[in-house]
Amino acid sequence: MPSPGSAQESAPTSRRSKITPERAQELYTAVLELLRESGYDSLTMEGVASRTRCGKSTLYRQWGSKPELVVAALNGTRRTLFSDIDTGSLSGDLHGAAQVVDAASGKDTALMHALSHAALQNPDLLCALRSTLIAPAIAAIDAMVERAVERGEIDAENPAADYVAAQVIGAMRARSLLEGRYPEDGFLARFIECAVLPALGLPAGPPASPPASGGSGT
Template sequence: MPSQPISPSPDQDPVVAVRRSKITPEREQEFFQAVLDLLRESGYDALTMEGVSARIRCGKSTLYRQWKTKPQLVAAALRGTRCVQLTDIDTGTLAGDLRAAAGAAGAASGRDTLLLHSLSHAALHNPDLLEAMREALVEPEVVAIEEMIRRGVARGEVAAGNPACEFVAAQLLGVMRARPMLEGTYADEAYLVRFLEAAVFPGLGVRG
C-alpha cells in the first residue's frame, strides 16, 4: 500500500510541523545511520519513525519537520550516506568521464548493494518509496551520465544521432545490479571499466 504522509501530533502547530529545522550535518548523519542500521536489522516494512526517534533519542517532531514520510527519510538516508558523486566528474573526454564514473561507482559497490536490492523489491509495492528513491538516487546519476554524453556529442566524440547514447546510463547502472545476481560478486571498478571498454564504448564509437 502507498504510504501516507505522517500527520503532526495534535499538539503541534501545523505551520511549524512542515518547517524544516536546522540540524547540524553531524546530527543529520546520526539520523541517516540509524535509519540504515534499522533497515539492515529488520527491513523496510518494520521501519517506523518511532523506531528511528527512539534509536537516536530525539522527538518524533524533529523527524516530522525534516522528512514528511518514511519513504522520504529512507531516500534521504541513502543519498546522504553514499559517496558516489557523478555530478562532479568532468575529465575533458567522454571516455575519461565514464571511466571516472566507473571508479566512483565501483568504490561504493558492495557497501549497500544488498540493502538497495531489498529496498528495490519493497519499492515495487510502494509507489511513494519508488518515487523517493528515483528522485534521491537514480535521477541524479542518470542526469550526470547524460550530461557526460551531451558534452561528448558537443566535442564531436560521439555522433549526435547515435542511438546508443540513450542506453549508457541504463547499461552502467544496470550492470551494477546484475553482476551480484549473475556471478555472486559485486561490480568493482575493474569490472565496470572492462564492461565499458567491451560493451559501451564500441556502441558509442568511442576509443578507450
C-alpha cells in the first residue's frame, strides 16, 4: 500500500510550478556558495534546504538528486567571463580579463576547484562545468586573439597564439593546486606581462592606458 507521501511524489508537475524563476535563482546561488565554501562532497540537500529555508522534499521533487541540482545551478547561473571586453589591443583585452578575475575574488576558480574531482566521476556534471564556466571563457579569449590577428598585432603563424586561453585559464586554476591559494589581485596581470605577451612577440608590461570594457560581445 502506498505511503502517504508517495502520492505527492508521483505528481511532481503541479509542485514544480510553485518554484518561481526568482526563487530558483536564490536556490542556485545558495548551491554555488555552499560548493565554494565546503566542496562537492560536503554539499547536501539538507544543507541547501537549511541555507534557503526550502523544504528538502521540494528540492528532491524538483531536481531529484544532488548532481541534478548542481547541474541546474551551473546552467541557471551561466556567466560569460570576458565576453564584453574589447579595448582595441590584445594587451588591453588580456589585462581587462585579469581585472575581471580580480573582481571575482577567486569565486570561479574556487568553484572549479570544488567541482573538478566530482566532475570526473559524473559526466553530466563535467559537461555542465565545461559549458558554463570553461567554454565561455575560452571562446572569449580566443576571440581576443582572433581580433589581434585581424589587426595585425600578432602573427597568425605564431604557435603561441593557440595557447593563450590555456595559459590564462591554467594560471587561474594552477595556483590553487601548486600553492594552496587562489590568484590574488595582480597575479594574473603579472603572469600575462611576464609569460603570455612575450610569447606572442608583444611588449611585456601593462597597456599604455587603463583597459576599458564595452564594445562588442562574443
